[in-house]
Amino acid sequence: MALDKIGIAKRIAQELQNNTYVNLGIGIPTLVANYVPKGISVEFQSENGILGMGPFPYENEEDADLINAGKQTITALDGAVYFDSATSFAMIRGQHVQLTVLGAMEVSENGDIANWKIPGKMVKGMGGAMDLVASAENIIVAMMHTNKKGESKILTQCSLPLTGVGCVKKVVTNLAVLEVLPQGGFKLLERAPGVSVEEIQAATEASLLVDGIIPEMSLVD
Amino acid sequence: MINKVVPNVQEALVGVKDGMTLMLGGFGLCGIPENSIAELVKKRTKNLTCISNNAGVDNFGLGLLLQEKQIKKMISSYVGENDEFERQMLSGELEVDLIPQGSLAERCRAGGAGIPAFYTPAGYGTEVAEGKEVREFNGKPHILESALTADFAIVKAWKGDTAGNLIFKATAKNFNPTMAMAGTITVAEVEELVPAGQLNPNEIHTPGIFVQRIFQGERFEKKIEQLTIRKK
Numbered sequence: 001m002a003l004d005k006i007g008i009a010k011r012i013a014q015e016l017q018n019n020t021y022v023n024l025g026i027g028i029p030t031l032v033a034n035y036v037p038k039g040i041s042v043e044f045q046s047e048n049g050i051l052g053m054g055p056f057p058y059e060n061e062e063d064a065d066l067i068n069a070g071k072q073t074i075t076a077l078d079g080a081v082y083f084d085s086a087t088s089f090a091m092i093r094g095q096h097v098q099l100t101v102l103g104a105m106e107v108s109e110n111g112d113i114a115n116w117k118i119p120g121k122m123v124k125g126m127g128g129a130m131d132l133v134a135s136a137e138n139i140i141v142a143m144m145h146t147n148k149k150g151e152s153k154i155l156t157q158c159s160l161p162l163t164g165v166g167c168v169k170k171v172v173t174n175l176a177v178l179e180v181l182p183q184g185g186f187k188l189l190e191r192a193p194g195v196s197v198e199e200i201q202a203a204t205e206a207s208l209l210v211d212g213i214i215p216e217m218s219l220v221d
Numbered sequence: 222m223i224n225k226v227v228p229n230v231q232e233a234l235v236g237v238k239d240g241m242t243l244m245l246g247g248f249g250l251c252g253i254p255e256n257s258i259a260e261l262v263k264k265r266t267k268n269l270t271c272i273s274n275n276a277g278v279d280n281f282g283l284g285l286l287l288q289e290k291q292i293k294k295m296i297s298s299y300v301g302e303n304d305e306f307e308r309q310m311l312s313g314e315l316e317v318d319l320i321p322q323g324s325l326a327e328r329c330r331a332g333g334a335g336i337p338a339f340y341t342p343a344g345y346g347t348e349v350a351e352g353k354e355v356r357e358f359n360g361k362p363h364i365l366e367s368a369l370t371a372d373f374a375i376v377k378a379w380k381g382d383t384a385g386n387l388i389f390k391a392t393a394k395n396f397n398p399t400m401a402m403a404g405t406i407t408v409a410e411v412e413e414l415v416p417a418g419q420l421n422p423n424e425i426h427t428p429g430i431f432v433q434r435i436f437q438g439e440r441f442e443k444k445i446e447q448l449t450i451r452k453k
Contacts (some may be wrong), residue, residue: 008336034401044390047322047323048248048249048251048392049248049392049394049395050391050396055451056449056450057450057451058451058452058453059450059452059453061450062445062450063391064250064251064393064443064444064445065251065252065379065390065391065392065393065443066249066391066392067249067392067445067446067447068392069250070447071248071249071250071251071446071447072447072448072449073445073447073448073449073450074449076303076391082389082391082392082394083394084326084383084394084395084396084398084399084426085274085322085323085325085326085395085396085399086326086327086329086330086398086399087247088323088326089322089323089326089327092323093323093341093342093343112346122301122310122311123310123317123319124299124301124320125297125298125299125300125301125319126298126299126319126321126349127298127299127321128298128320128321128322128323128326129321130321130343130344130347130349131321131322131323131324131341131343134341134342134343134344134345135342137345156437161347161348162346162347162348163347164345164346164347164437165345165346165347166346172412173361179272185233210323
């Protein structure tokens with residue numbers, strides 16, 4: 001069965017490395033913070049100016065001066081620090097943040113990502129996404145494999161205006177875990193539980209390398 | 222000590238004229254100079270170019286200036302959550318320049334630091350790079366971005382002293398210290414104004430040299446855009 005958003009978040013949480021700084025985008029990526037594996041210590045950065053972001057506050061303990069990049073009220077963990085926007089993006093551009101997880105509308109087989117603009121529709125802006133994808137050492141995209149019309153979002157070439165070029169390393173969808181190969185093209189690494197290779201191939205427009213037996217994702221809480 | 226105190230928001234904004242460029246601190250509705258924005262609405266200053274990460278919501282923040290059609294151009298990184306903004310943008314009444322958030326912050330910082338331009342990888346290969354010089358450093362392409370300055374930078378701090386030194390609270394810091402550096406005149410509205418000597422110099426975020434006018438805001442509503450809580 002294809003994963004839901006929580007399943008995608010749980011699978012991405014397995015990618016977290018011990019003692020690293022991680023920036024989580026809005027949407028599915030935010031959920032990853034709820035499933036950090038035991039024994040793994042990570043610190044979450046939010047680009048509006050906090051390292052050491054904690055969970056949502058309890059009722060009546062919210063502070064209008066303490067929010068994340070999605071403008072949601074949050075808390076700060078022990079060891080947290082606040083900083084200005086220029087310093088925040090110095091951390092990002094200077095590659096002090098090891099992993100960025102973000103959502104996308106389209107990803108292409110050379111690692112391009114489009115997630116900020118649909119021509120003809122209201123343009124809300126790129127926020128920090130262009131800075132994040134241009135600089136992060138490691139970028140994992142969290143998204144559904146197809147759009148609402150059932151069309152593949154894993155493409156030979158993006159059709160929407162780009163956010164960044166050649167930057168995505170891995171994609172985790174409701175159907176599969178895919179790696180972007182250095183020479184271009186996707187490699188199928190894992191299948192969602194009960195999803196066949198054929199189903200993944202059918203939902204993938206880009207070239208997809210299927211090498212040997214593809215294991216199912218193991219999702220533990 | 223050079224005394225930077227002005228008695229009220231009216232005095233703080235003397236000289237703000239039609240057609241000027243303003244920088245306004247804040248991220249969403251967090252850390253915005255709400256007293257100054259309310260005064261700009263009262264002053265009916267028009268044709269403003271506003272440099273601010275966001276454009277407020279319909280009934281708060283810069284949304285109040287948009288409602289009164291006082292803004293000619295917005296320079297921002299993200300402008301969702303605002304129906305009037307969308308209407309004005311789609312009808313062509315409002316010019317909008319969207320800039321990657323890190324480039325926006327660094328352009329303000331550069332403006333305050335006397336650096337006319339810098340190269341950044343953000344936006345390379347996208348429409349943000351159109352018309353901009355591209356240069357390769359360490360095998361990676363970068364684009365040239367220029368500094369931003371403003372006639373007035375209007376920021377909000379938690380505490381300030383009579384010398385103009387500022388301390389910000391939590392993530393209400395955001396663009397405020399960066400923009401404070403880049404105004405020809407920088408106005409700081411603070412929740413608590415204390416005599417010089419009462420803030421610990423070790424704990425000051427923005428040195429008073431960047432601030433020309435400081436006043437204690439009359440009222441801070443501090444609206445929350447997305448209230449998210451967890452159960453006990």
